[in-house]
Amino acid sequence: MNEKQRLAVILLVIAIILLVTSVVIEISIAGAQKAREEDSKGRVSEATGVVQLEILSSKEGGVNGEG
Amino acid sequence: MGRDNYLVFTALLVFSFSLFNLASTYNLIINFGSAVTGFATDSGVVNLTVGSVVSINFTNASVNFGSGEVNSSATFATINTLGSVVNGTWAPETLKFLIINLGNENATLNFSSGKNASTFIGGNVSIASYQYNVSNVETGACVPPAGFSLGTFYEVNTTPVSREICADFLPGKNITIDIKLVIPDNSNLGILTDTVTITYEAS
Numbered sequence: 001m002n003e004k005q006r007l008a009v010i011l012l013v014i015a016i017i018l019l020v021t022s023v024v025i026e027i028s029i030a031g032a033q034k035a036r037e038e039d040s041k042g043r044v045s046e047a048t049g050v051v052q053l054e055i056l057s058s059k060e061g062g063v064n065g066e067g
Numbered sequence: 068m069g070r071d072n073y074l075v076f077t078a079l080l081v082f083s084f085s086l087f088n089l090a091s092t093y094n095l096i097i098n099f100g101s102a103v104t105g106f107a108t109d110s111g112v113v114n115l116t117v118g119s120v121v122s123i124n125f126t127n128a129s130v131n132f133g134s135g136e137v138n139s140s141a142t143f144a145t146i147n148t149l150g151s152v153v154n155g156t157w158a159p160e161t162l163k164f165l166i167i168n169l170g171n172e173n174a175t176l177n178f179s180s181g182k183n184a185s186t187f188i189g190g191n192v193s194i195a196s197y198q199y200n201v202s203n204v205e206t207g208a209c210v211p212p213a214g215f216s217l218g219t220f221y222e223v224n225t226t227p228v229s230r231e232i233c234a235d236f237l238p239g240k241n242i243t244i245d246i247k248l249v250i251p252d253n254s255n256l257g258i259l260t261d262t263v264t265i266t267y268e269a270s
Contacts, residue, residue: 002071004074005071005074008074008075011078011081011082012078012081012082014085015078015081015084016085018088018089019088022091025095026092026095032099033099043121043269045121045123045266045267045268046264046266046267047124047125047264048125048263048264048265049128049129049130049164049262049263050129050260050263051130051180051246051263052130052259052261053134053135053157054134054258055135055137055188055254055259056134056135056136057136058136058138058139058252
């Protein structure tokens with residue numbers, strides 16, 4: 001293998017690695033974008049609040065309900 | 068020799084294409100991250116895509132009427148977050164639920180509670196009542212669905228259990244939810260607590 005052939009092989013190997021990497025990244029991003037869109041559209045979330053009170057007995061201290 | 072030159076030329080061509088493709092991928096990554104880049108020698112347009120966010124938050128998430136009792140001369144007391152106390156010894160309460168749309172999209176809101184009047188307040192079922200009332204803070208903040216009115220008290224947990232209260236709740240706007248309780252003189256005693264839930268999604 002002469003010098004030109006070696007150079008060609010190195011360039012081709014680098015090119016293939018870059019192409020495969022690009023394709024993998026693009027597929028991942030496309031999937032993530034789709035998931036993001038579906039997530040923001042169909043997601044149901046919730047927030048909560050609390051109602052509180054204390055009820056004292058108005059019949060306290062009596063017998064048979066007498067105040 | 069000529070064959071070697073052709074091989075190197077082809078390899079360079081494929082390598083150049085892969086570099087171009089890499090630049091395209093880089094641009095895709097930048098766009099996905101919502102970053103903005105731009106370069107212009109004279110004039111240009113930067114396109115910006117802002118992701119949609121739906122986020123509802125209770126600015127005030129607690130309504131606490133405190134302690135009190137039904138007047139001994141009455142069969143029930145009525146209290147609400149409009150500051151009204153009738154036939155009871157509770158202190159007037161005006162702190163109501165305050166809800167804000169922190170997102171950048173219109174949202175649909177549904178209201179539900181963990182308990183109804185019987186399970187929350189107890190006592191005479193024909194008297195006990197547990198109601199809520201949705202109001203706009205800013206005009207047009209909440210567009211109610213058909214069959215539901217703002218500024219009106221509705222009994223909780225009636226059919227449907229989770230009721231739509233806003234068909235469109237606008238971003239950056241606020242609504243309030245008032246609570247009204249009718250407490251019979253034979254109600255549950257002690258500290259009573261219930262959790263109300265707002266479920267929401269992009270409308």
